[in-house]
Amino acid sequence: MDNIMTLLHVIGATGMGIYLLMPVLIGQSTKLTGAGQEGLSAGLYTANRIAQYFLVLQLLTGGYMMSQNDYTPLWMALVTVGFLAIAAVSGIMGKPLKRIGQSIKEGQSATAHIGKARVLSIVVLLLYVVVIILMKNPMT
Numbered sequence: 470m471d472n473i474m475t476l477l478h479v480i481g482a483t484g485m486g487i488y489l490l491m492p493v494l495i496g497q498s499t500k501l502t503g504a505g506q507e508g509l510s511a512g513l514y515t516a517n518r519i520a521q522y523f524l525v526l527q528l529l530t531g532g533y534m535m536s537q538n539d540y541t542p543l544w545m546a547l548v549t550v551g552f553l554a555i556a557a558v559s560g561i562m563g564k565p566l567k568r569i570g571q572s573i574k575e576g577q578s579a580t581a582h583i584g585k586a587r588v589l590s591i592v593v594l595l596l597y598v599v600v601i602i603l604m605k606n607p608m609t
Contacts, residue, residue: 471534471537474530474533474534475534477526477530478526478527478530478531478534480523480526481523481524481526481527481530482523482527482601483523484519484520484522484523484526485520485523485524485527485555485597487516487517487519487520488520488555488559488590488593488594488597489594489597491513491516491517491590491593491594492587492590492591492594494509494513495513495583495586495587495590496587497509498510498569498583499580499583503573504573506569506570506573506579506583507569507570507573507574510566510567510569510570510573510579510586511570513566513586514563514566514567514570517559517562517563517566518563520559521556521559521560524552524555524556524559527552528552531548531552535548538607540607540608541608543608544603544607544608547603548600548603548604551596551599551600551603552600554596555593555596555597555600558589558592558593558596559589559593561589562586562589562590562593565582565583565585565586565589566582566586568582569582569583569586
């Protein structure tokens with residue numbers, strides 16, 4: 470059972486890897502024309518939603534794996550808060566990603582929405598890196 474949970478946990482971490490690329494991809498959208506921005510934002514919105522499902526997988530498998538070992542309460546709290554923060558900020562990031570395409574369809578500038586999405590994606594990236602560091606160095 471431990472091997473299956475570890476495999477699912479690694480698959481979940483890989484699925485969340487889009488958060489490593491998201492700031493760069495959102496930044497590239499400023500170089501595209503309206504239709505390109507609309508398509509890229511739709512793709513990034515979908516990728517964000519898929520990564521959120523992988524995040525749920527991470528929470529479930531990680532919770533099981535934490536219950537099987539003797540970790541410090543501080544480490545477990547930090548990891549849990551980190552994942553919940555990623556979930557919250559990535560959920561908030563979905564709205565600007567969706568609004569980029571809507572703004573383009575309406576003929577308006579999407580610069581403000583691109584800026585918000587980029588800042589939120591950088592915050593998610595930083596949280597993801599912190600969680601990876603915590604995972605690599607568990608406190609037992």
